[in-house]
Amino acid sequence: MPAAIALxxxxxxxxxxxxTAMSAPLIVPSIIFGVALLIIILRFLGLELSLWTxxxxxxxxxxxxxxxxxxxxxxxxDKSLEEASRDLGEGAWMTFLRVxxxxxxxxxxxxxxxxxxxxxxxxxxxxxLSGTETTLPVYLFGQLRFPNKLxxxxxxxxxxxxxxxxxxxxxxxxxxxxxxxxxxxxx
Numbered sequence: 221m222p223a224a225i226a227l228x229x230x231x232x233x234x235x236x237x238x239x240t241a242m243s244a245p246l247i248v249p250s251i252i253f254g255v256a257l258l259i260i261i262l263r264f265l266g267l268e269l270s271l272w273t274x275x276x277x278x279x280x281x282x283x284x285x286x287x288x289x290x291x292x293x294x295x296x297x298d299k300s301l302e303e304a305s306r307d308l309g310e311g312a313w314m315t316f317l318r319v320x321x322x323x324x325x326x327x328x329x330x331x332x333x334x335x336x337x338x339x340x341x342x343x344x345x346x347x348x349l350s351g352t353e354t355t356l357p358v359y360l361f362g363q364l365r366f367p368n369k370l371x372x373x374x375x376x377x378x379x380x381x382x383x384x385x386x387x388x389x390x391x392x393x394x395x396x397x398x399x400x401x402x403x404x405x406x407x
Contacts, residue, residue, distance in 0.1 A: 221328065224290035225320070229299075245281045253281065254348035261349065269351025277345045282335035289334060293327025294320075329391055337384075 223242075227235055245253065257277050261267050301323070305315040321328075346355045354362070360376065363369045 221290060221324070224287055224294055227287075228291050228294040239287075242287055243284045246284045250281070250342060250344040253277070254344045257345070258348045269349055269353075271350075271353050271355070273349045273351070274346050274353075274355060277349055278339040278342060281342055281345060282338050285334045285338055286331040289331040290324065290327050293324050293330075297323045329394065333387070333391055 226232060227239065261269065261273055267273060301319050302315055305319045310318065340357070343357045343361065346358050350358055360373055363373050
C-alpha cells in the first residue's frame with residue numbers, strides 16, 4: 221500500500237524503472253525465478269530452505285499483482301477528497317485512516333484475494349524452495365503418484381474449491397454492501 225501510494229501520488233525519479241522491476245514476475249516464467257532464487261538463497265545467502273524461503277518468494281511473486289490492483293484503485297478516486305481533509309485540519313495519518321483507506325478498501329481486499337490465489341497456485345517456487353518442509357500444493361502433487369490416495373486428494377481438492385468459492389462470494393457481498401446504487405434498477 222505505501223509503494224502504491226508513493227507511485228500514484230508523487231513524481232518519483234525512476235518510477236518507470238521501479239514499475240518495470242516490480243512487474244518482472246509477471247513476465248519471467250516461474251521456473252526461472254525458482255532456479256534463480258534457489259541459487260541465490262543457497263550459494264550467496266547461505267540460508268537453509270524452509271517455509272520462510274517459500275514465503276519470501278511468494279511475497280516477491282505477488283508484489284506485481286497487489287501493486288497493479290492497488291494503483292488502479294488509488295488512481296480511480298478523487299484526490300481532492302484527501303486535499304479537503306488536509307485543508308480541514310487533519311494530519312497525513314488521519315487523512316489516510318479516514319479518507320484514503322476506506323476508499324481503497326475494495327482494492328485492498330481484491331489484491332489480498334488475488335495474492336492468495338496466486339500464492340496458493342504457485343507450485344514451482346514451493347517445489348524448488350521447500351527443502352524438507354512441504355506445502356499443500358507440493359503435498360498434493362506428491363500424493364498423485366499413488367492411485368489408492370486419489371479419492372482423498374479429490375476430496376481435498378473439492379473442499380479447497382468450495383472454500384475458495386465461499387470466500388469469493390463473501391468478498392463480493394462485502395463489495396456490494398459498500399457500493400451505493402445510482403438508480404433504482406442497479407444491483
